[in-house]
Amino acid sequence: MKRQLKCVECGSTYPLEEKRLRCDCGGLLDVQLDMDGAPSAAELATTFETRLSSLLPQDLSGVWRYRELVLEVCPEDLVTFPEGRTNLYELDPVPPGLTALWAKHEGENPTGSFKDRGMTAAVSWARHQGARALICASTGNTSASLAAYGARAHLPVFVLIPDGKIAQGKLAQALAYGAHTLQIEGSFDDAMHAVEEMATTHNLTVVNSLNPFRLEGQKTIILDSFFQLGQMLPDWIVVPGGNLGNTSAFGKALIEMKALGLIDRVPRLAVIQAEGASPFARAAQRDFRHFESMKPETIATAIRIGNPVNYTKAVRAIRFTDGVVTSVTDAEILQAKHDLDRQAIGCEPASAATLAGLRRLMREQIVHAGESALLIITGNLLKDPDTTIALATGQTAALGVSGSAALDACVNEPRRVPSTPEAIARIIEETLA
Ligand code: F0G
Numbered sequence: 001m002k003r004q005l006k007c008v009e010c011g012s013t014y015p016l017e018e019k020r021l022r023c024d025c026g027g028l029l030d031v032q033l034d035m036d037g038a039p040s041a042a043e044l045a046t047t048f049e050t051r052l053s054s055l056l057p058q059d060l061s062g063v064w065r066y067r068e069l070v071l072e073v074c075p076e077d078l079v080t081f082p083e084g085r086t087n088l089y090e091l092d093p094v095p096p097g098l099t100a101l102w103a104k105h106e107g108e109n110p111t112g113s114f115k116d117r118g119m120t121a122a123v124s125w126a127r128h129q130g131a132r133a134l135i136c137a138s139t140g141n142t143s144a145s146l147a148a149y150g151a152r153a154h155l156p157v158f159v160l161i162p163d164g165k166i167a168q169g170k171l172a173q174a175l176a177y178g179a180h181t182l183q184i185e186g187s188f189d190d191a192m193h194a195v196e197e198m199a200t201t202h203n204l205t206v207v208n209s210l211n212p213f214r215l216e217g218q219k220t221i222i223l224d225s226f227f228q229l230g231q232m233l234p235d236w237i238v239v240p241g242g243n244l245g246n247t248s249a250f251g252k253a254l255i256e257m258k259a260l261g262l263i264d265r266v267p268r269l270a271v272i273q274a275e276g277a278s279p280f281a282r283a284a285q286r287d288f289r290h291f292e293s294m295k296p297e298t299i300a301t302a303i304r305i306g307n308p309v310n311y312t313k314a315v316r317a318i319r320f321t322d323g324v325v326t327s328v329t330d331a332e333i334l335q336a337k338h339d340l341d342r343q344a345i346g347c348e349p350a351s352a353a354t355l356a357g358l359r360r361l362m363r364e365q366i367v368h369a370g371e372s373a374l375l376i377i378t379g380n381l382l383k384d385p386d387t388t389i390a391l392a393t394g395q396t397a398a399l400g401v402s403g404s405a406a407l408d409a410c411v412n413e414p415r416r417v418p419s420t421p422e423a424i425a426r427i428i429e430e431t432l433a
Pocket of ligand 1 (some may be wrong): 113115138139140141142143209241242243244245246247270302333348350351378379416
């Protein structure tokens with residue numbers, strides 16, 4: 001299928017091979033798929049399903065399996081682990097009122113977050129274009145993912161992260177995989193600004209979600225879910241919102257799936273932000289007439305973002321899906337994280353914003369009785385051990401979470417015991433009594 005770059009603001013088009021991050025007018029670019037001559041929905045579905053039994057790396061990947069709708073790159077340029085093909089779990093019990101609740105665990109990707117889906121697309125395209133070096137700004141997961149894919153591609157990697165505001169697991173990955181790691185005195189938004197400024201002047205390939213090829217990879221979260229659910233999607237898809245890359249990619253996936261006839265009915269997107277980093281939720285309250293950035297603060301460091309670069313595409317996604325945007329407190333996020341963790345879904349705080357947000361939308365009767373929902377669990381529990389241990393040991397107040405008293409029931413502290421079998425047996429029996 002033919003593709004070109006198209007500006008989402010003014011509609012200008014550019015050849016796919018042109019190296020540019022934005023349109024001349026400053027607008028964001030889309031990889032636009034030419035739907036003329038596209039295979040039928042049935043043909044596409046058969047092709048995608050048939051690849052499930054293939055052992056080729058491009059078929060084993062839960063991204064490249066859908067390559068007709070992602071990007072066509074020759075196999076020598078592919079940088080794939082492979083990624084994707086994450087599990088989709090049914091939550092038990094289903095919250096009263098809902099007909100079903102599923103969780104798509106993107107934390108099961110090779111580097112532990114959904115970023116790998118976009119990164120395989122962006123880094124493969126960068127290799128195809130003969131990139132000199134790769135760069136990103138990150139709250140942690142993008143840098144971990146880029147470090148890994150850059151290492152596999154034998155390309156130098158620079159990552160800019162906000163000083164002291166990145167979860168330990170993510171920093172450990174970037175350092176271990178050999179990324180040149182620059183901790184900047186400032187927030188993610190400052191880092192993002194710096195990356196964009198330098199990219200063109202220093203011939204660096206930016207792989208943040210500003211890069212339209214990354215979003216093509218992230219669309220496959222929706223495609224994968226659709227096929228795992230037996231070619232259907234639920235009433236609601238609930239996703240955390242930070243830089244709004246996923247929101248944008250999901251909107252684009254749904255626009256294309258509808259145009260291709262893979263779906264008739266479009267599910268509604270629910271984007272959930274942390275209250276302290278909720279510029280998109282605030283803009284939604286004003287029906288997107290006015291956007292104001294904010295100084296972000298939240299325990300969910302992955303989504304500690306005050307000026308999301310994908311704003312325009314995310315507004316398109318909300319409009320197309322009749323979506324909603326809301327925000328939740330850090331205490332609500334931690335409560336939801338505890339509840340997901342106890343189902344052994346296990347996630348980092350940003351991912352738990354989905355369940356917290358769904359609960360809020362049910363209380364507000366925006367999500368109705370009789371509907372079904374899918375939570376996108378964006379990152380693995382092991383990414384942020386400090387927050388998980390603070391929650392288990394009742395230390396969340398020390399992390400600045402207000403309303404922490406409500407989290408007392410989440411405590412599950414290790415107990416010190418003598419090493420004698422009698423002492424250990426006594427505790428086991430007391431616990432089981
Ligand atoms: N959840 C997790 C675990 C994330 O790492 C991110 C973003 C998001 C949700 C938000 O996704 O930006 O598409 O709205 N992390 C980026 C990073 C910003 O640098 O790792 P988004």
